[in-house]
Amino acid sequence: MVEISVEEIKASIELKLQTLFGRTFQNASKSQIYKALATTVSEYITKDWAYSKERVRKQNAKQVYYLSMEFLMGRFLENNLMNLEIREKVKKAFEELDADFDDIQSVEPDAGLGNGGLGRLAACFLDSMATMGLPGHGNGIRYEYGLFQQKIKDGQQVEMADPWLEYGNVWEVSKSDEPQLVHFGGELEYYHEGEQLKVRYLNCQCVKAIPYDVPILGYQSNLINTLRLWGARSLKPLDMGLFRKGQYVDALAEKELAEVISKMLYPEDIHEEGKHLRLKQQYFFVSASIQSIIKKYKNTGHHLMDFHKNVAIHINDTHPALAIPELMRILMDEEGLNWKQAWLISRKTFAYTNHTILPEAMETWSVELIQSLLPRIYDIIHEINERFSRELWELYPGDWDRIERMAVISHQRVHMAKLAILGSGSVNGVAELHGEILKKETFKDFYEVYPEIFKSITNGISHRRFLLLANEDLAREITERIGKSWVTQAEDLEKLEAYAKDEKFQKVLKEIRREKKKELADYILLHNEIEVDIDSIFDTQVKRFHEYKRQLMNVLHIMHLYNQILENPENGIHPRTFIFSGKAAPGYHRAKLIIKLIHSVAERVNNDKTIKGKIKVVFIENYNVTLAQKIIPASDVSKQISTAGKEASGTGNMKFMLNGAFTLGTFDGANIEMQQAVGKENMEIFGLREEEISKIRQEGSYRPDQIYEENPALRKVMDQLIDGTLEPEDPDIFREIYHDLLERDPYFILKDFEAYCRANEKIDELYQKPEIWWEKGIQNIAKAGYFSSDRTIKEYSEGVWDLKPVDPT
Numbered sequence: 105m106v107e108i109s110v111e112e113i114k115a116s117i118e119l120k121l122q123t124l125f126g127r128t129f130q131n132a133s134k135s136q137i138y139k140a141l142a143t144t145v146s147e148y149i150t151k152d153w154a155y156s157k158e159r160v161r162k163q164n165a166k167q168v169y170y171l172s173m174e175f176l177m178g179r180f181l182e183n184n185l186m187n188l189e190i191r192e193k194v195k196k197a198f199e200e201l202d203a204d205f206d207d208i209q210s211v212e213p214d215a216g217l218g219n220g221g222l223g224r225l226a227a228c229f230l231d232s233m234a235t236m237g238l239p240g241h242g243n244g245i246r247y248e249y250g251l252f253q254q255k256i257k258d259g260q261q262v263e264m265a266d267p268w269l270e271y272g273n274v275w276e277v278s279k280s281d282e283p284q285l286v287h288f289g290g291e292l293e294y295y296h297e298g299e300q301l302k303v304r305y306l307n308c309q310c311v312k313a314i315p316y317d318v319p320i321l322g323y324q325s326n327l328i329n330t331l332r333l334w335g336a337r338s339l340k341p342l343d344m345g346l347f348r349k350g351q352y353v354d355a356l357a358e359k360e361l362a363e364v365i366s367k368m369l370y371p372e373d374i375h376e377e378g379k380h381l382r383l384k385q386q387y388f389f390v391s392a393s394i395q396s397i398i399k400k401y402k403n404t405g406h407h408l409m410d411f412h413k414n415v416a417i418h419i420n421d422t423h424p425a426l427a428i429p430e431l432m433r434i435l436m437d438e439e440g441l442n443w444k445q446a447w448l449i450s451r452k453t454f455a456y457t458n459h460t461i462l463p464e465a466m467e468t469w470s471v472e473l474i475q476s477l478l479p480r481i482y483d484i485i486h487e488i489n490e491r492f493s494r495e496l497w498e499l500y501p502g503d504w505d506r507i508e509r510m511a512v513i514s515h516q517r518v519h520m521a522k523l524a525i526l527g528s529g530s531v532n533g534v535a536e537l538h539g540e541i542l543k544k545e546t547f548k549d550f551y552e553v554y555p556e557i558f559k560s561i562t563n564g565i566s567h568r569r570f571l572l573l574a575n576e577d578l579a580r581e582i583t584e585r586i587g588k589s590w591v592t593q594a595e596d597l598e599k600l601e602a603y604a605k606d607e608k609f610q611k612v613l614k615e616i617r618r619e620k621k622k623e624l625a626d627y628i629l630l631h632n633e634i635e636v637d638i639d640s641i642f643d644t645q646v647k648r649f650h651e652y653k654r655q656l657m658n659v660l661h662i663m664h665l666y667n668q669i670l671e672n673p674e675n676g677i678h679p680r681t682f683i684f685s686g687k688a689a690p691g692y693h694r695a696k697l698i699i700k701l702i703h704s705v706a707e708r709v710n711n712d713k714t715i716k717g718k719i720k721v722v723f724i725e726n727y728n729v730t731l732a733q734k735i736i737p738a739s740d741v742s743k744q745i746s747t748a749g750k751e752a753s754g755t756g757n758m759k760f761m762l763n764g765a766f767t768l769g770t771f772d773g774a775n776i777e778m779q780q781a782v783g784k785e786n787m788e789i790f791g792l793r794e795e796e797i798s799k800i801r802q803e804g805s806y807r808p809d810q811i812y813e814e815n816p817a818l819r820k821v822m823d824q825l826i827d828g829t830l831e832p833e834d835p836d837i838f839r840e841i842y843h844d845l846l847e848r849d850p851y852f853i854l855k856d857f858e859a860y861c862r863a864n865e866k867i868d869e870l871y872q873k874p875e876i877w878w879e880k881g882i883q884n885i886a887k888a889g890y891f892s893s894d895r896t897i898k899e900y901s902e903g904v905w906d907l908k909p910v911d912p913t
Contacts, residue, residue: 106148106188113190113197116144129201135271137203138211141194142181142274146319149184149328150277153319156328160239160910164404166413167239168905169397170230171390171427172420174223174369175244175331177215178569178729180275180318183231186573187321214728216250216268216369217333219687220648221755222459224729225534226420228566228755228893229900234322234329235568235592236894237909238901243393245385246276246316246333249368254687254726259703261688261696276333279315284392285339286311288384292479303437303480311362312337313392323568323592326912334392336365374691380477383469387478390427398434408439412452416905419456419528422467422520428454428527429484437480443487455530455904457561458521459752461538461546462652468517485523489513492526499553510549525550525557530904532559535753535774537794561900562777563753564893567594570759574733577616578763582885585609594892601886610878613764617881620738627734628722634710636720640679641871644760645743646727646735649688649695652750656841657853658682658743659702661860662709662721663821669715678871681720685727685735694841699723701838704830732756737763741867744769745860747851749794751775758891764881766870768863770856774891782887786880790863791856800852808849811857818857822846 120140121127127136160167177183185191198205217223226242233240250266290308294301318331338359364381365388372378394417401415402408419425428450435446460466474482489512496507508514512522525531525547531554533539539560543551551558572579572591582590586599603609621638628634645658662682668675684702688695706721724731742760744751744767751773761767761778768788769775779787792800800806812819825842828835845854870877889895901907 106190108148108190108193110193110197110200113144113194114201117141117197117201120144129203134208134211138181138208139274141208142212145181145184145188145190146274148188149319149321152326153328153330156326156910157330159327159912161404163910164414165239165910166416166905166907167241168233168416168418168901168907169241169243169393170226170418170420171243171393171424172223172226173244173386173389173423174218174220174420175215175226175230175242175333176218176220176223176729177227177331178733179209179212179214181209181212182573183569184275184321186568187235187323187325189324213268214250214730215273216247216266217244219251219370221753222421225563225755225893227729228564228569229897230320230329230331231322231566231569232564232893232897234320234327235325236322236897236901237325237327237912238897238907239327239329239910240897240907241329242320242331243389244331244333245366245369245389246335247366247369248335251369251687252690256699256703256723256725259700259707261699263690273316273318276316276318279317282315282396283337284313284315284334284395286313286388286391288387288477290479292483300440301436305480309362310339311365311388312339313388315392315396327910332393332396334366334389336363336388338362370689372691379469379473383473383477386423387426387430387481390424391430394427394430394434398431398439408435408441409445409449411449415453416907417454418900418905419454419524421457421459422524425456425467425520425524425527426478426481428523429481429488432484432488433480447488450527451529454524454528455532455900456524456528457532457534458524458538458542458546459534461541461752462750467520469520471513471516471518474518482518485512485518488523488526496553506549510553521547522550525554529557530559531557532561532904533752534561534563535777536560536562537749537773537776538752541749541794559903561896561903562774562891563755563758564891564896565755565758565762567597567762567888567892567894570733570736571762575616575620575737575763577619578613578737581609581612581616590889592894594889594894597889598886600882604879604882604886606882607875609882610875613878613881614874617738617740617764624734624738628724632722632724634720634722636681636722637679637717640681640720641740641867642681642683642738643741643743643867644683644735644739644765645745646683646685646724646732647754647756649686649692649699651694651698652747652851654745654747654851654853655684655686655702656698657745657857657860658684659698659705659721660818660821660853660857661864662705662719663824664817664861665719665864666705666709666712666715667817667820667824669718673714673716677718677868679718680868681722683722683724683735683739685724685731687727694844697838697841701825701830701841704838708830732759736760736765739763739765740871741765742767742769744773744775745791746770746772747856748772748792748797750851758888761884761891762888764885766867766877766880766884768867778887778891781890782884786883786887788863788866790859792852797852806849806852806855808854809846811854812846815858817861818854 117140120143121132125136195205230242248269250268252263253266255262288309291306293304313334314337316333320329320331365384371381373382431450432446435441500506533542543558590596625636625638702723709721736759742765744757748770754773770791771789771793825838831837
């Protein structure tokens with residue numbers, strides 16, 4: 105906790121406004137006041153940041169570097185104020201200055217460094233490592249533009265630029281004097297220097313990687329870690345000769361080509377230029393990171409053969425898998441180690457987390473692209489593949505099919521997940537079911553060869569951000585009953601179970617939820633111009649749009665419910681507000697069409713006066729961390745309805761559970777362990793299990809058209825997709841969805857539809873029994889502690905990284 109008074113905060117803000125902007129508080133803009141406050145806070149952090157680095161160095165502590173293409177951090181200011189425990193003082197200072205603190209902190213944009221669960225998980229991990237005193241750092245790319253800002257026009261998703269760095273980033277420190285050079289393309293010239301094989305690069309493009317460091321605070325922690333983000337800069341200065349000749353575009357061309365690497369998160373890869381840029385991005389940040397890590401390690405004076413004893417490097421999904429051949433390259437080409445030594449170090453240094461079993465998401469690159477862009481890296485991958493194939497031949501002589509299945513390079517493609525497995529000493533899934541699927545199906549062949557490296561470590565969330573910060577009133581009430589230990593020891597939330605039947609606490613939870621619903625309703629009215637009933641059930645599905653997540657099944661059920669109300673206006677259902685939010689990838693046509701369908705249904709339902717507002721449908725655009733902090737505490741029902749076996753884990757489900765929402769979900773991902781924790785009676789699980797789906801697929805017995813024929817209610821909903829009910833002027837707009845469901849239905853939406861409808865009916869019945877409903881809400885909060893990222897990081901640090909906390913003294 106920072107020792108600072110309210111008066112000191114006010115004085116510092118005033119001084120910063122004068123020195124930075126030549127303004128007083130009274131005539132400063134909101135943006136200037138935000139920067140003055142953020143700079144004040146940042147100064148307190150950076151002092152301790154320097155001491156943290158020195159403490160880690162003096163204690164010779166092993167460190168982990170978490171490599172990820174995404175870090176979905178959310179706003180830094182509010183999180184840092186919480187971790188420094190000065191949020192209430194800052195609020196009081198603004199109150200005395202007669203200013204709206206919430207208005208000022210809303211100036212900060214969400215950092216555009218991530219897209220969804222992958223990036224949010226990485227952010228939670230950094231928070232937990234710092235809180236637990238573990239020296240762990242993030243490495244990624246400093247994207248100038250985030251994924252995109254989502255706007256909805258005429259029910260369609262429109263992608264707008266996300267220039268989150270437009271006004272700078274108060275929290276980062278540029279280290280332009282510590283660049284790393286990254287090479288692309290060109291030719292290789294091999295030669296010997298004594299017995300060592302050396303490599304010379306000819307005619308290659310060289311890009312400068314500039315590190316931008318962001319301090320990562322933990323809660324009540326003396327350790328401040330670092331998120332290092334790399335920005336691309338051209339090595340060559342602007343060609344003034346061309347500029348003077350008026351050839352402005354040519355003069356800027358080379359500079360722009362180099363610097364486009366860190367311009368945007370996930371450039372579209374449906375064309376060759378996009379693939380080329382994505383691969384460049386991946387190699388750019390891993391090469392710069394590995395070079396930087398080795399340089400820092402060598403400064404300690406330790407021998408390179410002990411590298412893995414002092415350094416762990418974690419690969420978050422396959423995007424950073426090129427770090428493996430890059431470390432091999434540096435150890436051999438620059439440090440003089442032989443192959444055997446380099447490979448031993450690499451396998452003991454790296455760990456890999458797999459995040460998907462979807463075949464289309466298993467990253468591969470063409471041999472031609474890697475050969476042309478990264479010739480030395482390709483040579484190393486090729487050698488890894490050759491040596492591994494020889495090992496397989498000795499294990500399984502003559503089994504060419506198995507060797508082909510396991511080869512890193514096959515059919516002129518480089519398979520990044522296979523490279524990550526081979527080059528790592530630990531491979532883990534992110535939930536119990538996911539881990540089993542990896543071992544039994546996805547990577548079955550590898551598990552048979554290397555069973556000892558496969559693990560399951562269930563994901564976790566930053567319970568401090570999503571409860572202590574996002575739901576302050578509830579956090580305060582919890583602390584009054586069980587003490588404050590839960591903030592750093594999330595498992596202590598279990599003490600709340602004693603209050604599950606406590607009528608007073610049930611009433612408190614209900615009142616807090618109602619207030620949060622009012623805040624969200626005001627936001628919806630302001631941004632969507634839709635008035636929603638805060639006494640209705642807030643039924644929420646917020647997540648990235650993908651067919652396996654089955655937002656489509658959710659909206660088909662809404663259509664079915666609407667039909668029921670039209671047929672029987674006096675039925676006894678409780679009013680329900682269906683809330684959607686999430687982005688679809690720009691090139692993902694079907695996901696974007698489902699967003700359009702949601703809006704078409706909303707247009708129909710919300711404007712039908714005959715149903716008397718019994719159901720409303722709302723799509724909140726541009727979902728991000730800040731919006732999640734507003735939506736999740738206001739939600740009564742959490743929809744987690746992915747096709748069983750498709751969701752690796754999910755973390756949104758944990759955030760809703762933490763805030764007392766009731767989960768309606770499939771037996772998939774972390775839902776399984778959530779049910780084990782909270783009990784079957786406190787969640788509603790429906791639908792096919794993963795093993796049932798596998799059996800149906802193997803038998804080829806699924807007939808969605810038969811379900812359509814046999815279920816009149818479902819048939820009516822399906823027909824409404826194409827009969828002009830939703831879009832009278834364009835009745836064919838959803839025809840492809842209709843045909844795909846009837847002919848293929850790869851995500852078993854029609855098969856699970858009836859069970860999903862019954863599950864929703866149970867939710868309605870439960871909500872109308874408040875003493876039971878709120879008891880279940882408290883039970884969910886009490887059992888959510890296990891799903892803290894603190895527990896996840898403890899499992900990684902003990903079972904994968906062999907990491908110890910730094911002595912705070």
